[in-house]
Amino acid sequence: MAIRRFKVxxxxxxxxxxxxxQIPVDPGxxxxxxxxxxxxxxxxxxxxxxxxxxxxxxxCSMEINGQPKLACMTRMNSFSETETxxxxxxxxxxxxxxxxxxxxxxxxQNKRIAPFKPRPRxxxxxxRMYQEDVDRVQxxxxxxxxxxxxxxxxxxxxxxxxxxxxxxxxxxxxxVASLEMHPLDTEDRIPELKKELGAGLCNITRCCTEVxxxxxxxxxxxxxxxxERIVDRFYDPVAIIGRKLLGIRxxxxxxSEEAAQGAGSEDRDG
Amino acid sequence: xxxxxxxxxxxxxxxxxxxAGGAGLRAAIAxxxxxxxxxxxxxxxxxxxxxxxxxxxxxxxxxxxxxxxNWKIHFRDTMRGGKFLNVWRMAELxxxxxxxxxxxxxxxxxxxxxxxxxxxxxxxxGGHRYPRLAHVGDxxxxxxxxxxxxxxxxxxxxxxxxxxxxELLKDGDRISGVLAYRRETGRFVVFRCKxxxxxxxxxxxxxxxxxxxxxxxxDGIAMAYDAGAELMDxxxxxxxxxxxxxxxxxxxxxxxxxxxxxxxxxxxxxGERFMFNxxxxxxxxxxxxxxxxxxxxxxxxxNARRPPELLTRDEVARxxxxxxxxxxxxxxxxxxxxxxxxxxxxxxKRKLPSMYHQFKELAEVDITREPMEVGPTLHYxxxxxxxxxxxxxxxxxxxxxxxxxxxxxxxANRLGGNSLxxxxxxxxxxxxxxxxxxxxxxxxxxxxxxxITSAIRRATEILNRAEGENPxxxxxxxxxxxxxxxxxxxxxxxxxxxxxELEDLKVRARxxxxxxxxxxxxxxxxxxxxxxxxxxxxxxxxAALMREESRGAHxxxxxxxxxxxxxxxxxxxxxxxxxxxxxxxxxxxxxxPHLVAIANAKIEDLEAGxxxxxxxxx
Ligand SMILES: Cc1cc2nc3c(=O)[nH]c(=O)nc-3n(C[C@H](O)[C@H](O)[C@H](O)COP(=O)(O)OP(=O)(O)OC[C@H]3O[C@@H](n4cnc5c(N)ncnc54)[C@H](O)[C@@H]3O)c2cc1C
Ligand code: SF4
Ligand code: SF4
Ligand code: FES
Numbered sequence: 062m063a064i065r066r067f068k069v070x071x072x073x074x075x076x077x078x079x080x081x082x083q084i085p086v087d088p089g090x091x092x093x094x095x096x097x098x099x100x101x102x103x104x105x106x107x108x109x110x111x112x113x114x115x116x117x118x119x120x121c122s123m124e125i126n127g128q129p130k131l132a133c134m135t136r137m138n139s140f141s142e143t144e145t146x147x148x149x150x151x152x153x154x155x156x157x158x159x160x161x162x163x164x165x166x167x168x169x170q171n172k173r174i175a176p177f178k179p180r181p182r183x184x185x186x187x188x189r190m191y192q193e194d195v196d197r198v199q200x201x202x203x204x205x206x207x208x209x210x211x212x213x214x215x216x217x218x219x220x221x222x223x224x225x226x227x228x229x230x231x232x233x234x235x236x237v238a239s240l241e242m243h244p245l246d247t248e249d250r251i252p253e254l255k256k257e258l259g260a261g262l263c264n265i266t267r268c269c270t271e272v273x274x275x276x277x278x279x280x281x282x283x284x285x286x287x288x289e290r291i292v293d294r295f296y297d298p299v300a301i302i303g304r305k306l307l308g309i310r311x312x313x314x315x316x317s318e319e320a321a322q323g324a325g326s327e328d329r330d331g
Numbered sequence: 332x333x334x335x336x337x338x339x340x341x342x343x344x345x346x347x348x349x350x351a352g353g354a355g356l357r358a359a360i361a362x363x364x365x366x367x368x369x370x371x372x373x374x375x376x377x378x379x380x381x382x383x384x385x386x387x388x389x390x391x392x393x394x395x396x397x398x399x400x401n402w403k404i405h406f407r408d409t410m411r412g413g414k415f416l417n418v419w420r421m422a423e424l425x426x427x428x429x430x431x432x433x434x435x436x437x438x439x440x441x442x443x444x445x446x447x448x449x450x451x452x453x454x455x456x457g458g459h460r461y462p463r464l465a466h467v468g469d470x471x472x473x474x475x476x477x478x479x480x481x482x483x484x485x486x487x488x489x490x491x492x493x494x495x496x497x498e499l500l501k502d503g504d505r506i507s508g509v510l511a512y513r514r515e516t517g518r519f520v521v522f523r524c525k526x527x528x529x530x531x532x533x534x535x536x537x538x539x540x541x542x543x544x545x546x547x548x549x550d551g552i553a554m555a556y557d558a559g560a561e562l563m564d565x566x567x568x569x570x571x572x573x574x575x576x577x578x579x580x581x582x583x584x585x586x587x588x589x590x591x592x593x594x595x596x597x598x599x600x601x602g603e604r605f606m607f608n609x610x611x612x613x614x615x616x617x618x619x620x621x622x623x624x625x626x627x628x629x630x631x632x633x634n635a636r637r638p639p640e641l642l643t644r645d646e647v648a649r650x651x652x653x654x655x656x657x658x659x660x661x662x663x664x665x666x667x668x669x670x671x672x673x674x675x676x677x678x679x680k681r682k683l684p685s686m687y688h689q690f691k692e693l694a695e696v697d698i699t700r701e702p703m704e705v706g707p708t709l710h711y712x713x714x715x716x717x718x719x720x721x722x723x724x725x726x727x728x729x730x731x732x733x734x735x736x737x738x739x740x741x742x743a744n745r746l747g748g749n750s751l752x753x754x755x756x757x758x759x760x761x762x763x764x765x766x767x768x769x770x771x772x773x774x775x776x777x778x779x780x781x782x783i784t785s786a787i788r789r790a791t792e793i794l795n796r797a798e799g800e801n802p803x804x805x806x807x808x809x810x811x812x813x814x815x816x817x818x819x820x821x822x823x824x825x826x827x828x829x830x831x832e833l834e835d836l837k838v839r840a841r842x843x844x845x846x847x848x849x850x851x852x853x854x855x856x857x858x859x860x861x862x863x864x865x866x867x868x869x870x871x872x873x874a875a876l877m878r879e880e881s882r883g884a885h886x887x888x889x890x891x892x893x894x895x896x897x898x899x900x901x902x903x904x905x906x907x908x909x910x911x912x913x914x915x916x917x918x919x920x921x922x923x924p925h926l927v928a929i930a931n932a933k934i935e936d937l938e939a940g941x942x943x944x945x946x947x948x949x
Binding site: 107118165199203 | 375376377378379380381383384434437438439440442443444445448449450467468470473474477481482484485492515544545546577578579580581584585685688689692693694801802803804807845846847848850851852853854855857
């Protein structure tokens with residue numbers, strides 16, 4: 062059993078500091094185990110979140126040596142033996158206490174997205190979908206809502222003072238993607254995505270994809286295809302004319318814009 | 332401390348659901364769908380409840396993979412798995428309604444793995460005659476909870492996250508509200524409501540080796556008990572046969588039964604497939620007799636019987652324990668679970684991605700190349716709060732319970748996959764039950780200020796006293812007691828010692844001290860949860876003492892056989908007038924003849940639809 066050095070940020074909204082701990086560590090431990098040991102023996106009131114201890118619930122997100130990570134999936138043997146390990150709360154969200162932050166912002170974003178609206182069932186009461194089609198959305202549905210991607214996204218880090226019409230963030234971009242690519246869904250979220258959910262603010266830095274513990278290709282498989290759909294809808298003359306010729310109607314106004322114009326006005330691009 | 336109850340924050344709802352797992356979310360959707368003002372509280376953030384961890388799948392006899400399946404066979408499997416101690420009506424409702432509840436999830440956006448024909452695919456699991464588990468790889472629980480969550484947030488339900496219930500409030504006999512506290516601030520909140528639905532899950536945190544998270548401290552069970560509700564069947568605690576055993580810090584984390592359902596086999600340190608030596612008489616006619624037959628089953632031969640690795644969990648867990656005791660265990664005190672030699676690597680990564688990930692990251696084992704080391708882990712409470720089968724009402728008017736914290740569906744042993752379906756079937760029924768109760772309620776119940784003040788005083792004393800017991804260390808002592816005395820095999824002596832130790836721990840718990848302030852203070856939360864843990868542990872231990880036979884998940888070395896008398900009663904636990912814990916053998920009603928006939932039928936007759944046609948369809 063080796064004694065390891067930890068620095069853990071302790072404090073609350075009023076401020077705080079890194080506190081030193083020296084703590085015995087057994088083979089096979091992850092950072093969360095060590096924090097639990099600190100909590101049980103040296104700092105009973107150390108605040109942190111966890112549930113599954115197996116990378117499935119996304120509760121234990123924090124910054125470990127400056128990297129946004131899940132504490133339950135960060136093994137102690139991934140550090141050198143003499144390294145001091147620093148644990149800090151996520152930077153993008155307001156601190157509540159110690160390693161716990163107020164992530165309610167994220168739950169608010171989810172509500173801004175129009176819910177799933179399925180097509181009718183087949184005559185025999187079944188829905189039929191093919192594995193190839195569901196595989197695509199299942200990649201996004203793997204998300205454990207750890208909000209590490211939200212934490213690293215610079216658009217969200219700098220969101221101060223721009224709360225309205227703000228960017229929903231990478232986690233909710235892939236939630237929109239999972240709905241837009243859902244084989245049964247009939248809703249259209251493209252105008253909202255462009256005008257209300259802030260999709261244009263993302264400049265594809267890919268920081269989100271890098272930290273995702275579920276290895277979801279947030280940018281390449283989620284955000285970029287959505288951005289393409291926006292371009293196609295709003296800017297691609299060929300597609301617009303094509304739709305006109307075929308008589309396909311696609312919204313370019315958001316629901317609230319349509320409501321403001323009053324019912325009956327069908328100002329659509331095709 | 333002088334305390335003015337009128338200064339506490341008070342929130343009103345028609346119904347308050349305690350718990351935001353699958354059962355609680357489904358119940359809340361049912362309530363708000365019937366125009367009830369509905370609130371939900373949970374200890375964790377939304378989407379983090381235990382349900383999110385479920386892996387293997389959700390059982391429902393849809394017959395998509397094997398058309399011979401139907402509700403009667405699901406019902407029969409559930410009764411046999413539960414050693415016939417299940418509440419007949421609950422097993423019937425569950426088997427009949429699960430398919431509709433699963434399909435309804437698709438209306439709310441759930442995306443399950445598909446069959447070649449595009450229908451919901453179903454996988455094999457222990458004790459289920461046919462491939463029956465709707466699943467998404469090995470993250471079915473995540474799909475379930477996220478579908479309910481994403482649907483639920485648009486239904487006008489009020490979610491209060493990180494709010495922990497401490498005590499149920501009553502007006503005379505009836506429920507009138509809940510006292511709770513916010514983790515974030517440590518402040519108390521009073522919820523005034525006409526009905527409460529408990530969906531708080533189990534109490535596995537009383538054991539050191541468990542697949543359960545910190546939330547599983549038996550809060551709902553203890554709160555219901557304190558409010559005068561009856562508890563039932565608590566002696567039946569399920570030890571899942573396959574938890575991780577190494578490294579020590581991950582001991583207990585679950586390895587899904589899906590590994591065996593998809594072909595994984597168990598071996599001892601001699602390389603022997605030992606499960607063939609543990610096939611009990613009851614299951615022999617439906618279990619493969621040879622390795623060769625089991626192999627044909629895996630290849631899809633419909634005439635071959637199921638491999639013994641897919642016997643019910645109680646049987647497999649006992650077999651593993653026996654092998655380890657006989658010195659044939661793996662280096663870290665488990666046995667070997669091998670899927671690497673049975674299935675190609677890409678199959679394993681596709682069907683069991685999170686198992687692959689979990690072993691790779693946490694144990695540095697590549698399960699596509701090497702066997703896993705596994706051993707039993709405390710996983711699930713079959714017992715819990717006694718409820719009426721159709722309405723889910725407890726013995727306290729206005730108090731409902733569903734999901735893992737309720738008793739009855741699973742009898743003496745739960746089949747894998749029957750919990751997720753339990754949540755959605757009985758979550759909905761609990762919501763319907765609460766609606767019917769509220770509609771018939773003559774007057775709105777009032778909350779009792781004195782009850783609130785004394786509960787708050789009890790909670791704050793832990794912070795205010797100058798010194799006292801460390802709640803974490805006391806919790807560790809409780810785990811030792813339960814591991815030693817109330818493990819996978821039990822004896823009268825050990826159980827009696829455990830009761831005595833629990834009495835001692837109860838005394839020590841009265842002087843727990845949590846340093847620091849009330850704001851997000853896990854030491855204080857731990858101390859508050861100790862109260863529930865102690866009530867729940869005592870109820871399990873006393874019930875286990877009373878049942879002098881071995882049945883399902885309850886094994887008594889001093890009474891090694893099933894005793895026919897054991898089928899005639901349930902062990903009921905309740906709080907006596909003098910505050911002591913009382914246990915009683917309550918006579919079970921006989922099963923309705925049409926259900927008894929199905930449960931005892933020959934499988935061929937059920938498949939051919941010859942039997943059970945007289946059964947009512949709802
Ligand atoms: C690792 C693992 C894998 C599993 N795999 C499967 C599977 O494949 N198939 C299957 O059918 N079953 C499986 N199970 C079992 C199944 O997941 C659980 O039994 C089921 O999810 C319990 O659901 P629930 O809604 O009753 O409770 P939970 O989902 O546990 O929710 C309990 C809720 O109650 C809240 N709560 C508790 N106490 C309080 C309080 N005092 N105040 C406020 N809120 C409170 C919690 O915060 C939480 O929100 C598995 C279990 C585990 C642990
Ligand atoms: S790619 Fe877009 S969403 Fe992702 S971190 Fe960069 S700006 Fe944010
Ligand atoms: S997308 Fe990945 S990083 Fe973002 S919340 Fe989901 S799991 Fe976490
Ligand atoms: S505790 Fe669940 S992801 Fe870390």
